Amino acid sequence: MRRSVATVCLSGSLAEKMHAAAAAGFDGIEVFEPDLVASELSPEEIRSLADRLGLTLDLYQPFRDFEGVGDDELADNMRRAEAKFAVMNRLGIDTILVCSNVGTATIDSDEVSAAQLRQLGDLAVRYGVRIAFEALAWGRHIDDYRRSWRVVQLADHASVGLCLDSFHILSRGHDPAGIEDIPGDKIFFLQLADAPALSMDVLSWSRHHRLFPGEGSFDLPAFVAHVLRAGYTGPLSLEVFNDTFRQTDVERTAVHALRSLVWLEDRARRVMGEDTPLLTDVTAPTGFDFVEVKAENTSSIEVLLGQLGFAFRGRHRSKPVSLWVAGDARIVLNEQHARDLAPHLSAVGLRVADVASAARRASELMAPPVHRRTYASEVPLQAVEAPDGTQVFFGGPTTMAWTEEFGDGADKMTGPVTAIDHVNMAQPWQYFDEAVLFYTSVLELDAHSGVEVAGPRGLVRSRVMSSPDNGVRLPLNVAPAIDESAPPAQHVALLCSDVREAVRHARGRGLQMLPVPTNYYDDLEARLGLDPSFRHELEELDVMYDRDGNGEYFNAYTRTVGQVFFELVERRTGYAGFGATNAPVRMAAQRR
């Protein structure tokens, strides 16, 4: 299907938005009137720029407060509309979005609104344009697509049809199944937006918090399937008002936007049972292949890994890179091209069923490929760059030989650490939603709902991406904007069969875990009614503890080196969380 984007989704001038939409690969745009009004390009210049860029101008929007008014107001609105139709002719746009009246409606009557739209339709015919009437979720009288459809039916005019917008329908909880009863050729336009589940007035929600499909909580694949089943053949078009996307780099946001639409079309086709999905099928990764920490000098991390029970597996045969292993946990330390860089998380390797498919899907979703220099004898690796710059490598049966490049030591070491449990990745605030879409669409991870943790310098927003079997868990964090003194910490959580034993082991090698205050244990004992001797054991070892209906969690932290620290974790029975109640205490301790 054709793909379009409303210019309000993007930052910059109208010309910048058009260039970015075309570069990303959109077929067309909706011209948001304020972007036109602020542009120094004439409508004719915009039209010819669109031609040069290969973009169609699919919709002129919005036209407000037209119907449901008295005669004088109607005459003035017809005059306003005629001026806009003339502009549309200059632009070469054939469809205008007319929103249900919010401000000036005085008459609550389907018949009156229909008659007025019919009159507008007659005028539209003279300009060769058509009216796509949309029920805004906060329309004064018409706020439901089923009512806007009744009005369009009553108007009974070939140039008057519907515009459907997923936000206006799903935010109100209206059942979209009824869309299938609307003839497809009367759906003149389809606007798509996702949104997080928020409980606030729908106008503010719409104006500030819309998201690209796949980033919020609406079931957009099912929604689009209803519209397609109705027979709609126009473009899938994004209209996302979002405070962040208004600010971010326009070219990047355009790619991000298109990725959401490609993902959505693929999902909608699957909902409809079509046998021609757009995207290569993959299943979620099953586990961590490795984590890479990069720095000019990784020796402080080496010391830490040794204390945690990792064994030095070997040095890479051709690069200043070393491999450390403990159980199934592999950590690569990379000093290549790392001048002046403090230790930071640079790459994550994930085990997938089929490396070629994973890479193909990533490419279909425009994930930027990663190029690393390889030599003939080395295993070629497939990797893409996540929105925060972390490189994500796909590992599978065909690539496992990479560890042999580090010599031929044993591939597993036994010790307290058995595997990588999760990798906590700090995200720049402006790319957080993009990261959610990246991990869900490219990797087929599930996005959990967000939580907030109070740190000593502000709230940290967190959202976990995980595979269905929890083999891969990636909590994404956004640190407060203001705390520029400390770069956001990233961490690697290492699964142990017994954290207390692992801490004793590390202590024996000279590692002091992050000190946890006594007050924490006083509160823990009071809160959970712990046995005092158990509490004292935890306290003595600086091990934190959590318990929920599913099971128990033990964890302990190392100090932070550069931007990286390590966590030792133990999960008993079905505990699936991350000790969120402990995080504020950990952050305060790290700050000391």
Place this chain on the structure above:
Amino acid sequence: MRRSVATVCLSGSLAEKMHAAAAAGFDGIEVFEPDLVASELSPEEIRSLADRLGLTLDLYQPFRDFEGVGDDELADNMRRAEAKFAVMNRLGIDTILVCSNVGTATIDSDEVSAAQLRQLGDLAVRYGVRIAFEALAWGRHIDDYRRSWRVVQLADHASVGLCLDSFHILSRGHDPAGIEDIPGDKIFFLQLADAPALSMDVLSWSRHHRLFPGEGSFDLPAFVAHVLRAGYTGPLSLEVFNDTFRQTDVERTAVHALRSLVWLEDRARRVMGEDTPLLTDVTAPTGFDFVEVKAENTSSIEVLLGQLGFAFRGRHRSKPVSLWVAGDARIVLNEQHARDLAPHLSAVGLRVADVASAARRASELMAPPVHRRTYASEVPLQAVEAPDGTQVFFGGPTTMAWTEEFGDGADKMTGPVTAIDHVNMAQPWQYFDEAVLFYTSVLELDAHSGVEVAGPRGLVRSRVMSSPDNGVRLPLNVAPAIDESAPPAQHVALLCSDVREAVRHARGRGLQMLPVPTNYYDDLEARLGLDPSFRHELEELDVMYDRDGNGEYFNAYTRTVGQVFFELVERRTGYAGFGATNAPVRMAAQRR
């Protein structure tokens, strides 16, 4: 009255918060339990730190989900409470906040809740502490202070009383007048928070958007008056959960917080008709005395002012400062101590009825005084620093002689510019709310409700501060966080009797106003049904236009020099706005 602040209002560690609260001048604090739990200081150490700082520990909070539960749960809750009472004894805190049950209540009965609180009261007696029971706005059963008061009455226990929180009462729209019927000695604690008028779920509103008194839309002076009339004699205490204040500098926020409380107590006393207000009475400033632009080299501004019709009034007798005048508009250009600084707005002089009173009130509200070097023969100026660093000077009959320091030229020049209409001040996002309180409390300006304007790189939040007669208007703007390339623009709007004439005058002197695109005029003509010849006159002059029910607005902009630009404005009849619909077009044009 005693003044207290909950540690959750401030950023940092518990010890940092205590130091900041004491330094600002608070009498006491509420200990927010998570701050204690994360602290490395023992309760005894916190107690002695408070002693050393001269702070009382007024409240331990919160204790959650106590009442309305079954017997097993109650037993566990009593055990939890006893542990907390023991901590309170170690801290030397005698009152604990017990919130109405949100999570675990199974029994919706005043009698059951009362009986359970009575049991808790008996336990409290043994520890010498008392229970302040609070109805949370989102309590499962008890969500109204009138119901929590019924429960406390039924509990009928000397150690069980009420905690009142302005947010929980006013956010639900509950009438606070009923507070006067509660005996003052049963109100154990009073928590105060303001909030903006938002339509969202009350829990998110409370957790993220509370403000200090005077910054939101609640009538807190009337609220406090009700509580004081009831006979409450405990501290006025702030409990403000706010995403921004959690991040800002703790010492600065503590002063800001205390300012809000001093202002509130003063207002509450006035509501009660007391003849001993806390603060010196002032009336709002009546007009602009001057605006100062500072730069290493102000010559580009001098050229601009000359083109706009300003006359060079003279050079200061002892400093590298010059004065430019046009009608009643005075602009000071200051090159002193300005190395490497581009032109920016450094000071605003405001005309007040009584300079000494204005300065005294500012000092009572802890506004930082400004020290400028003066010489014996020069008029001493009274000034304070606004939160964004702008210096605000108080001018009145006694200080008007300052212009004589610039020679003895005519004090008024006639030309198209007649006065300063408004001064638009860019605010750092983290000090926006503080600025609102500063201008309303120190200067007695009125804060209008906020608006948002879509710029090409994100939304600009704006809130106007004005005097009742509009002699002083200060729109405060917060620019999007991300656009670091361009420092936020500030501007001085100059009132003219005829903007079109003023633009022609400026053109005659070689000034090209900011070009406004033709599309803007096409839209304007369509929107307002303008006469084409009028539209063409505006377009030819790059003059923008707005009209509302009150009157008309004409305006035109200069280019930006450093961070400053000028606007020429003309107001016809009662137009009181700022041409907000024109602002996005202006911002796009400035970016070109």
